[in-house]
Amino acid sequence: MAEMENEQLSSVEPTQNDPLQAAKQDTKVNESSDDDGELEFETFSDKLNIEDDETIKKDDDDDLYVSVDDPDKHITTMETYITYRVMTKTTRSTFDECEFEVRRRYQDFVWLRENLIEDHPTFIIPPLPAKFVMKGMLDRFSSTFTETRCNALHKFLYRISKHPVVSFNDHFKTFLTSKEFSAARKQSFMSRVSGSLKWTKVQNPEFEEVLENVTIFGEKMGVADRIAERLLLEKRELITELREFAPTFTEWASSEDDVIEPIMQSVSSSLESCAEEAEKNVKAHELEFLPPLKEYALYADAVKQVLKKRDIFQSQFERCNEDLKRKKDEKDNLPKSDQSYSIGAMLGKNPELVREQKEEKLSQQIEELSIRREMLSDDLERANTNLRADLDRWNELKIKDVAELLSNFAQSQINYHNGCLSAWEGILPTMQDPEEKEEVMDPVT
Amino acid sequence: MASSDDGDIFEEEGVEVPKAPIKSVNKENKDDKQMLSQLKITVSDPEKKTKQSGLKMQETFVVYLIESSPKTEDSTMIEEVSSLWRRYSEFELLRNYLVVTYPTVIVPPLPEKRANFIWTKITATDTFDADFLERRRGGLESFLHRIAGHSKLGCDKLVSDFITKEEGFREKVTATGFQAKSDSWLKKVNASLRVKQPDIRFEQLKCYANQLHEGASALLKVRAKLAERVYGIYKIHGNYARVFKEWALTENSDLKLALQKASNEVEVWANSIDTLIDEEDIIAEQLKEYLYFADSLKTVCKKHEAQQYDVEWYENQVMLTMTEKKKVLTGNTKAFSLSGMKARLLGGDTAEQTEQKLEQLDKNIRDLEDKFESHRSQASDFLEEALQEVEIFKKRKRMDLREIFISYTILQIKLHREGCAKWGKFKSLFDNLLKS
Numbered sequence: 001m002a003e004m005e006n007e008q009l010s011s012v013e014p015t016q017n018d019p020l021q022a023a024k025q026d027t028k029v030n031e032s033s034d035d036d037g038e039l040e041f042e043t044f045s046d047k048l049n050i051e052d053d054e055t056i057k058k059d060d061d062d063d064l065y066v067s068v069d070d071p072d073k074h075i076t077t078m079e080t081y082i083t084y085r086v087m088t089k090t091t092r093s094t095f096d097e098c099e100f101e102v103r104r105r106y107q108d109f110v111w112l113r114e115n116l117i118e119d120h121p122t123f124i125i126p127p128l129p130a131k132f133v134m135k136g137m138l139d140r141f142s143s144t145f146t147e148t149r150c151n152a153l154h155k156f157l158y159r160i161s162k163h164p165v166v167s168f169n170d171h172f173k174t175f176l177t178s179k180e181f182s183a184a185r186k187q188s189f190m191s192r193v194s195g196s197l198k199w200t201k202v203q204n205p206e207f208e209e210v211l212e213n214v215t216i217f218g219e220k221m222g223v224a225d226r227i228a229e230r231l232l233l234e235k236r237e238l239i240t241e242l243r244e245f246a247p248t249f250t251e252w253a254s255s256e257d258d259v260i261e262p263i264m265q266s267v268s269s270s271l272e273s274c275a276e277e278a279e280k281n282v283k284a285h286e287l288e289f290l291p292p293l294k295e296y297a298l299y300a301d302a303v304k305q306v307l308k309k310r311d312i313f314q315s316q317f318e319r320c321n322e323d324l325k326r327k328k329d330e331k332d333n334l335p336k337s338d339q340s341y342s343i344g345a346m347l348g349k350n351p352e353l354v355r356e357q358k359e360e361k362l363s364q365q366i367e368e369l370s371i372r373r374e375m376l377s378d379d380l381e382r383a384n385t386n387l388r389a390d391l392d393r394w395n396e397l398k399i400k401d402v403a404e405l406l407s408n409f410a411q412s413q414i415n416y417h418n419g420c421l422s423a424w425e426g427i428l429p430t431m432q433d434p435e436e437k438e439e440v441m442d443p444v445t
Numbered sequence: 446m447a448s449s450d451d452g453d454i455f456e457e458e459g460v461e462v463p464k465a466p467i468k469s470v471n472k473e474n475k476d477d478k479q480m481l482s483q484l485k486i487t488v489s490d491p492e493k494k495t496k497q498s499g500l501k502m503q504e505t506f507v508v509y510l511i512e513s514s515p516k517t518e519d520s521t522m523i524e525e526v527s528s529l530w531r532r533y534s535e536f537e538l539l540r541n542y543l544v545v546t547y548p549t550v551i552v553p554p555l556p557e558k559r560a561n562f563i564w565t566k567i568t569a570t571d572t573f574d575a576d577f578l579e580r581r582r583g584g585l586e587s588f589l590h591r592i593a594g595h596s597k598l599g600c601d602k603l604v605s606d607f608i609t610k611e612e613g614f615r616e617k618v619t620a621t622g623f624q625a626k627s628d629s630w631l632k633k634v635n636a637s638l639r640v641k642q643p644d645i646r647f648e649q650l651k652c653y654a655n656q657l658h659e660g661a662s663a664l665l666k667v668r669a670k671l672a673e674r675v676y677g678i679y680k681i682h683g684n685y686a687r688v689f690k691e692w693a694l695t696e697n698s699d700l701k702l703a704l705q706k707a708s709n710e711v712e713v714w715a716n717s718i719d720t721l722i723d724e725e726d727i728i729a730e731q732l733k734e735y736l737y738f739a740d741s742l743k744t745v746c747k748k749h750e751a752q753q754y755d756v757e758w759y760e761n762q763v764m765l766t767m768t769e770k771k772k773v774l775t776g777n778t779k780a781f782s783l784s785g786m787k788a789r790l791l792g793g794d795t796a797e798q799t800e801q802k803l804e805q806l807d808k809n810i811r812d813l814e815d816k817f818e819s820h821r822s823q824a825s826d827f828l829e830e831a832l833q834e835v836e837i838f839k840k841r842k843r844m845d846l847r848e849i850f851i852s853y854t855i856l857q858i859k860l861h862r863e864g865c866a867k868w869g870k871f872k873s874l875f876d877n878l879l880k881s
Contacts, residue, residue: 213695220692252660410872417864
């Protein structure tokens with residue numbers, strides 16, 4: 001479902017840019033950081049689990065504010081594309097200045113996201129809006145499409161800026177600040193390690209349950225999106241038909257007497273008002289309701305990707321563990337084994353010597369494997385912890401976003417009904433004889 | 446020559462016709478002798494019935510129960526509750542009889558034979574479909590009410606027989622001989638295309654009838670489209686009910702509860718369209734009556750034209766005969782006319798013959814003038830009465846249309862109030878979530 005191009009799972013070798021990993025190697029994460037401003041970083045280097053850190057939670061998130069607006073069309077001989085203005089306001093000392101303004105195009109966002117995923121395999125990176133238009137109804141340069149995409153890109157950067165770890169990513173900073181961005185992009189591209197590891201199934205009830213729930217959630221978002229698309233089509237037709245209906249009243253009214261004629265004219269004008277209300281409703285539907293549905297379907301996919309990567313961490317660890325165990329067993333069995341038929345013996349070596357050499361080799365291997373196992377175990381632990389924390393954050397965010405989405409949807413429905421209601425209530429008194437005005441029935445709700 | 450034919454324009458030679466009572470039409474429907482004020486009439490319970498028709502064939506048709514009961518204690522029309530079964534074709538027969546018998550009256554229309562302007566929830570164009578029968582039932586009831594409420598039609602014996610005596614209706618109607626009259630004026634209707642001076646008011650009425658027909662058709666057509674669209678939109682929203690329910694299963698927080706409640710709210714709201722659209726369909730059926738009333742209007746215009754045609758014809762005949770008389774008096778000087786040649790060949794008329802001819806012509810002229818006069822006065826009476834009936838119709842129409850459009854408006858208000866309320870509830874579910 002995701003239109004993301006990043007389908008491959010990049011190598012899980014931790015790169016230089018993962019601050020936690022870098023922290024393991026040396027305490028300084030970022031050359032340009034000052035000690036006093038980077039409380040978060042120091043604690044990162046000491047602690048493994050971000051959610052243990054109280055300061056981060058209490059910290060006011062507004063030390064970094066990012067916005068996307070002002071889509072602008074560029075026409076060159078090669079292509080036509082749109083750039084967006086990306087503005088940054090920050091008090092962080094990791095940045096050279098307080099304010100930045102750059103222009104970026106969709107491809108640049110894609111570059112950013114791919115890098116973030118590679119740098120932070122254990123964190124959930126927000127999705128980008130779809131690359132292509134699904135139904136082909138609107139073209140790439142229609143204002144609705146551009147506006148929707150602009151809003152989605154803004155949300156994307158906003159979410160990243162609010163992430164306690166990812167917001168400090170170097171590529172992110174480059175994206176926000178660099179004036180010679182295309183050069184920076186190309187450079188980074190080459191340094192990307194690409195390699196894919198096959199995802200194997202591992203056992204982990206906790207994360208399996210999460211995967212199941214997220215999968216169902218993603219499906220439901222997809223269904224909701226399809227229903228919403230259908231509704232959009234129907235609502236558009238409704239507007240057309242209301243506008244067709246209204247004139248049938250005025251047409252007929254022209255041959256009626258002066259009691260009926262004004263009544264029919266009133267009905268006609270009410271219908272026109274309803275058509276206008278329906279137009280507003282459709283606009284809200286298109287710009288405010290549909291995009292978040294699509295976004296969360298993509299977001300579910302992003303979560304699934306991270307879960308899969310975590311599984312890889314786990315499988316790597318488990319394999320290493322098995323290897324280690326095998327080697328240990330081999331070593332333990334060595335004294336009892338008969339080396340007479342070993343290859344070494346056949347080449348003329350003394351079986352005893354062969355045994356000794358083997359034992360030494362195994363010991364070395366076991367040593368190396370043990371170190372690696374420790375490292376992988378730490379990786380896994382950290383991955384699990386990070387992911388748990390991020391999942392919690394994601395769930396909280398999701399609840400809030402979903403509640404807002406549905407509340408707003410209901411609000412636009414209420415606005416539509418209210419608008420129509422006042423149109424109809426407005427004409428009723430003129431239609432009724434002042435003497436015979438009856439109480440308009442209240443519907444049973 | 447037929448006996449005096451005052452009061453009936455469709456008289457054929459030798460056929461006796463019961464005179465239609467000419468009642469003053471100035472009173473409103475509050476006359477105590479009015480059928481409608483005395484009786485409560487209902488049409489209900491459409492039921493299928495089968496019977497033998499012809500050799501080996503069976504006929505299946507629908508019958509409707511007509512019940513009448515006295516409204517007040519001193520109703521003289523019927524003593525007690527009467528109930529009987531009638532089928533659609535019997536209503537048709539009654540109506541055809543009334544159209545012929547009361548030519549000045551704009552006879553109320555019957556509900557349509559086949560479903561027009563119907564949108565489909567389920568396919569509803571089959572004549573035995575429940576929705577179709579229900580619409581027809583309503584239309585038949587309205588038809589009877591309008592007839593019973595009419596000062597002339599309501600007093601007709603056959604009308605009261607129709608609702609009180611089940612047997613023998615068909616025979617009684619046939620006995621009136623209305624069918625022959627109906628056939629004869631159909632012939633005249635075709636001839637009436639050549640009317641030279643139709644009354645301008647009827648020309649206007651014809652024009653209005655066309656506009657009414659066109660206007661109502663256009664309106665009803667779009668209404669049906671719109672009803673289907675609105676119905677569809679509500680039902681599509683209903684699909685969210687299932688999505689929310691299934692989604693709720695994956696949540697385990699306040700969101701779960703909110704989603705489950707929201708699912709119910711959406712389902713209830715989506716289903717609310719059923720009753721609302723049914724109400725709108727009923728209003729549309731009432732509007733349809735006026736679509737078919739346009740035909741009744743045109744019929745009256747045609748009757749006027751038929752009469753006018755007769756008047757003009759007799760007028761013309763009188764003129765022709767007078768011209769003929771003149772010719773005889775002045776003698777025929779035209780050398781190449783037929784009579785001129787006859788005179789040449791066979792010798793001219795004797796004085797006696799001329800005298801005889803003149804006598805005959807005078808008699809003819811007198812007869813024609815009488816006929817002309819009677820037709821003229823008949824036409825003028827018809828005109829006057831018909832125009833009064835048109836005024837009654839217009840008054841009724843004004844009331845009815847006003848009612849219809851007010852009902853429509855009230856229904857819209859109801860629909861939108863419900864929409865506000867339901868979505869308000871829905872919204873508060875998620876607003877509460879945001880607050881906590």
